[in-house]
Amino acid sequence: MAASAPSSSGGDPDPNSTNLRPPSTTYDSWCGVAHGCTRKLGMKICGFLQKNNSLEEKSRIVSSFRERQSPKNLLSCENSDRDSRFRRTETDFSNLFARDLLPAKNGEEPTMQFLLEVVDILTNYVRKTFDRSTKVLDFHHPHQLLEGMEGFNLELSDQPESLEQILVDCRDTLKYGVRTGHPRFFNQLSTGLDIIGLAGEWLTSTANTNMFTYEIAPVFVLMEQLTLKKMREIIGWSGGDGDGIFSPGGAISNMYSVMVARYKYFPEVKTKGMSAAPRLVLFTSEHSHYSIKKAGAALGFGTENVILLNTDEKGRVIPADLEAKVIDAKQKGYVPLFVNATAGTTVYGAFDPINEIADICEKYNMWLHVDGAWGGGLLMSRKHRHKLSGVERANSVTWNPHKMMGVPLQCSAILVREKGLLQGCNQMCAGYLFQPDKQYDITYDTGDKAIQCGRHVDIFKFWLMWKAKGTIGFEQHINKCLELSEYLYTKIKNREGYKMVSEGEPQHTNVCFWYIPPSLRGMPDCEDRRERLHKVAPKIKAMMMESGSTMVGYQPQGNKVNFFRMVISNPAATRSDIDFLTDEIERLGQDL
Amino acid sequence: MAASAPSSSGGDPDPNSTNLRPPSTTYDSWCGVAHGCTRKLGMKICGFLQKNNSLEEKSRIVSSFRERQSPKNLLSCENSDRDSRFRRTETDFSNLFARDLLPAKNGEEPTMQFLLEVVDILTNYVRKTFDRSTKVLDFHHPHQLLEGMEGFNLELSDQPESLEQILVDCRDTLKYGVRTGHPRFFNQLSTGLDIIGLAGEWLTSTANTNMFTYEIAPVFVLMEQLTLKKMREIIGWSGGDGDGIFSPGGAISNMYSVMVARYKYFPEVKTKGMSAAPRLVLFTSEHSHYSIKKAGAALGFGTENVILLNTDEKGRVIPADLEAKVIDAKQKGYVPLFVNATAGTTVYGAFDPINEIADICEKYNMWLHVDGAWGGGLLMSRKHRHKLSGVERANSVTWNPHKMMGVPLQCSAILVREKGLLQGCNQMCAGYLFQPDKQYDITYDTGDKAIQCGRHVDIFKFWLMWKAKGTIGFEQHINKCLELSEYLYTKIKNREGYKMVSEGEPQHTNVCFWYIPPSLRGMPDCEDRRERLHKVAPKIKAMMMESGSTMVGYQPQGNKVNFFRMVISNPAATRSDIDFLTDEIERLGQDL
Structure with missing residues (x-):
């Protein structure tokens, strides 16, 4: 051989x-x-x-x-026919350097010892992440970290540092970071630390390959294909047909949807540019993610041609407003091309009425995209998937498993109902990658569907989690998160010192509310009160971060002053953590 | 507290x-x-x-x-005041499931055992990667893997699988993959498995956070800032001033450069779209990476407005051709906007003459981008950085540490000389992320520079490698790779059965050549010979992959039939591996 x-x-x-x-x-x-x-x-x-x-x-x-x-x-416990197993020894890393590791001669032993030492640091971090007696973060200002914390020096130099120092750097990096898997971290839509997903990421980085060809990522390419098909089946596209790709996040997935829509209706733009098309208009909710506007700017539509739709009090698009604005655009001679319906808005967690929007898209021959970056996960729950009713009518769907499904960052899928559009839109047929005379079926090469060339392997962790949990495992996780948000909503909706931003039960795990400190409770609504209330959430948040106890987001929205946005995607969170959060808000906010 | x-x-x-x-x-x-x-x-x-x-x-x-x-x-060796250390025990994973792991009650012990078992699989894989007695890959066709290899079933199901099965899946995933760190893997520009980088990636996935705000990635955001500054200093921008961001690969980095150039000259395109600008033209070498064309298509320029420049016999842009085409475009009433000079083309490894191109850019007021995705690493070598002479005159530079510098995938930087353009071009000021009333200096929030929202942490592994190797470590690696390619070139340039694609020593580690089987050696150049020669490289490559012995790329280029492109970025490769490659080509090709 x-x-x-x-x-x-x-x-x-x-x-x-x-x-x-x-x-x-x-x-x-x-x-x-x-x-x-x-x-x-x-x-x-x-x-x-x-x-x-x-x-x-x-x-x-x-x-x-x-x-x-x-x-x-x-x-x-011995060297056997099986792979020999390394055990950690007390290794003196102070005289070892990167150059002593593999592929260096005799590098195997120091390599194994170094990696096992790193794993020790990481597993300790994992244990502490789930330990409520630890802080969520140990906050320092940028200038403090830049000045160097107790020997943690971020500057790079010409000469190498010992592996001992490298291990110290690893510990310090984790020490001054944020434990996004901590049961009391609620700051982002992506929270939690899934152990299977983590193992999947460790393996992915060890395999260190690239998704562009079957040639160098045969297993991952097939996993991506099968997983995307499964997602399309769950969306409800007949036979799971269609196309898709994992992209570096929801914003890029949404950008794909706009590109593909443009290619479907005006394929000549690919070669001739936007001047080959009439003035094209995109529609999206005023509450939708800013990535639709970013895509409009980047792709040459212009943000002025991204028309924002009015929403009801819960943040859902008003279909009549869409139709009125479509008609208006047409009357001006513009071409309505694309409508984004959000399934789970970023702040309110609102689900736009997809079916009614789909009717309008069909009537006016527009592309319907569903941005389910945040809410797509609910498709895994028989109890909650009705909130995306009509999603099967979409032409494309963004769905980020790294949000509601707890998959480690990054994992975002763009799914397209019509096959061939992604490829048609993006392919450039680079000879050095996509040779037509390979020995295998080259339809498995995915690179020419992407706007990227190299593409990170985002699929494995997700595939592995799906294997390990089953569809029902994701369903249970999602149902549990929604139950927790219902618990929070029920707890605070009539509680003294709280005011909900909108009435009625939230659709997603987003619970938006003001905390009103005692000093403002009796005050009538006026500019002074609004100004003071606007400062409450930032102040409480700052104190939370300084103490490291918990983290939750806040923002203004439209004419509403700063309010808290609680979101729950963290599988480690329990009711006691919700209680902790409200206790903490009340403790920190009572004297404001 | x-x-x-x-x-x-x-x-x-x-x-x-x-x-x-x-x-x-x-x-x-x-x-x-x-x-x-x-x-x-x-x-x-x-x-x-x-x-x-x-x-x-x-x-x-x-x-x-x-x-x-x-x-x-x-x-x-005991539980001490320090973090207690877990040891692997013989755990029966057949009755354990994902739901038994953290955050499950009593989940700590199974979590640690599971992770340590995964690490055992990974460290064995790492050892084998560097072992030349193992194969580079164990090739199977897509249908074979899809049908299920000895219990390796890629299909997803509703019910969970045991952790034992998950561990088997991990082993199988690696077994049927490609060892991109193997000393005889030469197939891509990104090869090798750097141990420090690997440790960095393991830590990154354990930290599982997002680059968009300082709030949730304080350490990583600062590392990115310092590293980008260092890279700008190395480019030669005064004081390391300027801006930059790590993006999901060179194609996206190149796309950024076009976006930023457009914003600099025609900022109104952001709001009004491409119709607000005259017909804009981009210039790039016929040998440049296809991502420039992809960017032209995506961003609304149209591929017809991406003008390809002629090159000399070594694949370098001919400056006079650029100037002629600029003048031609202007005469047609178009606006020359952007020139891409490639530092290290994908196939030939050619370096365009940056200084001469910069002169023309200055003369005609065009944006100069240097695509150093592949060749940027040479800036780290005092011996080779002259090949990028003039790079300090660029307005933007793409530089992928995941290629020539051996950083694990993905790690690509876009560097911009003028501060503020990235932000101006992309910012949308999302209230829920970039609150102006945070307690820290919000200029450290990077999210509004990006076309992404969430952004993967690509910096840590690179920063850690830089710490561990020092600038000189990267320099040594790069010099060694170039010496190896010189060794290969010297070995085969006059060897029977080989013909170089172009004369003279290669500029980068790319060595492009035909292997001429004995049956074709005496034949005069004619269509029949060309057709037969065209099939040689694909056949040899297929046999290499079937036997799993080594991997090297091939492609046609222009009117040249399929030839091998050898590239060396793998730190594990030695002269013996180069010898192995030529032996293998000769062994497999002698009877073709």
């Missing part, structure tokens, strides 16, 4: 020609038993026993072990 | 109120010594010794150890 026939011809010596396996022990087989201990220590045990026990005693020890241990257990 | 005062009010019980630490051992202190072994086994050693040794003997053993071991070493 070619693979096992290393070349012997010339050049520098092949580092693998020397034996890089850990030196096989010369102690007798009993010593293998002690190898599980840190190796150094294990050898010391062995040495000690060799000095202090007679040969007879050693053989007695060994045979006694053999009686107690299954062969499998014994083997696992 | 708020953080250490858990709420006691109501709801479901706090899972952290129970003690999740590993049960403290009841054996005496000597048992701690054996804890390093798999814990189960360790306990059996302890139990055995307790039965078979007198107390006196045990105390003698302990004191003897104490003499030999520093207290630090002893402590590290």
Whole structure:
């Protein structure tokens, strides 16, 4: 076999020609038993026993072990036919450097010890993340971190640092960061630390490959294909047909939707530019994510041609407003191209009425995109998926498993109902990547569907989580998060010192509310009160961050002054954490 | 402190109120010594010794150890004041499921065991990656993998699978993948597996956060800022001034450059769209990366307005051709906006003459972008950076540390000389993320510079590698790769059966050549020979992949039939691997 026939011809010596396996022990087989201990220590045990026990005693020890241990257990502690397992030893990293690690000669042992030391740091971090007695963060201002915290120096230099310093840097990086998996971290739509997903990410970075061709990512490319098909089935597209790709986040997924819509209706824009098309107009809710406007700016539509739609008091698009604005645009001679319906708005968690919007899109021949970056996860729940009723009528859907489904960042899918558009829109047929004369079925190469060339492997963690939890596992997670937000809503809707931003039960896990400090409770609504109330949430948030106790978002919206937006996607959160949050708001806010 | 005062009010019980630490051992202190072994086994050693040794003997053993071991070493093997360290035990994962892991009650022990088991799989993979007796890949066709390989089933289901199956899936995923870090993997511009970078990625995924605000990524945001400044200094921009961001790959970085150029000259396009500007023209080499055309298509310029420049025989832009085409465009009434100079083309590794192109850009008031995705790394080498001479005159630079600098995927920077343009071009001021009333200096929030919203943390691995290697470490790596390509070039340039695609020493590590099988060697150049030669590289490549021995790219270019493109960025590669490659080409190709 070619693979096992290393070349012997010339050049520098092949580092693998020397034996890089850990030196096989010369102690007798009993010593293998002690190898599980840190190796150094294990050898010391062995040495000690060799000095202090007679040969007879050693053989007695060994045979006694053999009686107690299954062969499998014994083997696992020795070098066996299976992969040998490394144990952490007390390694002095102060004299080791990156250059001593693989592929360096004899680099295997320091490499393994270094990686295991890193894993020790990481697993400790994981344990602490879930421990409520730890802080969510240890806040420092930028200038403090830049000045250097107790030897944590961010500056880069010409000379290498020892691996000991590198390990210290790893610890410090985690120490001064934010525990986004902490049960009391509610600050973002992406929270939590899924252990299976984490394992998936570790594997992904170890595999260190690229999604553009089947050639170098055969397994991941197929996983992506099967997972996207499954998502399309769940959306309700017949037979799971259609197309899709994982992209670097919801904003890029939304950008894809606009590009594909433009290509569908005006394919000549690809070659001739926007001047080949009439003035094209995009429609999206005033509450929708800003990425639709960003896409409008980037792709050459212009933000003025992104028309914002009015919403009802709960933040849902008013279909009649859409139709009126479509008619208005047409009367001006513009071409209504694209409507974005949001399934789960960023602040209110509102679901636009997809079916009514779809009717209007059909009537006026417009592309319907559903931005389910945040709310798409609800499709996994039989109880809540009705909130996306009509999603199967969409031409494209953004759905971010890294939000409501708890998949580690980044994991965002753009799904397109019509096959071939993504490819048609983006392909450039680069000869060096997409050779037509490969030995395998090149329809599996995905690169020409993307606006990227290289594309990070975002699929594996998600696929692995799906395997490990099953569809029902995601459903349970989503139902639980929505129950928790209902718990919060029920708790505070009539509680003294709280005012909900809109009436009625939230549709998603977003619960938006003002906390009114005692000093403002009796005050009539006036400019002074509004100004003071506007400052409450930022002040409480700042104190939360300084104390490191919890984190929750706030923002103004339209003419509404700053209010808290509580969102729950964290699988570690429980009712007690919700209680903790309200207690904390009240504790910090009572004297404001 | 708020953080250490858990709420006691109501709801479901706090899972952290129970003690999740590993049960403290009841054996005496000597048992701690054996804890390093798999814990189960360790306990059996302890139990055995307790039965078979007198107390006196045990105390003698302990004191003897104490003499030999520093207290630090002893402590590290026990639960101590430091974080307790988990040891792998023989865990039965067949009855464990994702739901048993953290945040589940009592989930800490199975979580740690599961993660350590995954790490064992990964570290074995790492070891094998560097072992030349292993294959680069174990090739299977898509239909084979889809049909299920020995129980490796890619399909997703409703019900969860056991953690045992998940671990098997992890092993299989790696088994059927491609070892991109293998010393004989030369297929892509991104190769190798840097151990420090890998550790950095593991930490990044454990931290699982997002670059958009300082609030939730304080350390990473500062690392990005300092690293980008360092890169700008190396480019040669005075004081490292300017701006930049890490993006999801070189194609997106190049897209940024076009967007920023357009914003600089025609800021009204952001709001009014491309119709507010005259017909804008972009210029780039016929050998440049296809992402410039992709950007032209996506951003609404149209690929017809991306003018390809002629190159010399080595693939470098001919400046006179640029000037002629600029003049031609102006005569047609179009506006020349942007010139891309490639530093290291994808196939030939050619460096466009930046200074001469910069002269023309200045003369005609055009934006100069340098696409150094592949060649930017040479800036780290005092010996080779002259190839990018003039780069300091660029308005923007793409530089992918994940290519020539060996950083794991993805890591690509777009650097912009003028501050404020990125922000001006992309900002939408989303209230829910970029609150103006935060307690810290909000100029550190980076999100509004990006076309993305959420942005993956790509900086940490790179920062950590820089710390660990120093600037000189990168320099050594780059010099070594270029020496290896020189070795290959020198070896084959006059060797029978090889023909170089262009004369003279390559500028980068790209070495492009035809292998001419004996059957074609005497043949005069004619259509039949060309057709047959065109099939040689694909056939050899297919056989390489089937045997799994090595991987190298090939492609046609212009009117040149398929040739091999050898590239070296893999730090594990040595001369013997270069020899192996040519031996393998000759072995597989001799009978074609």
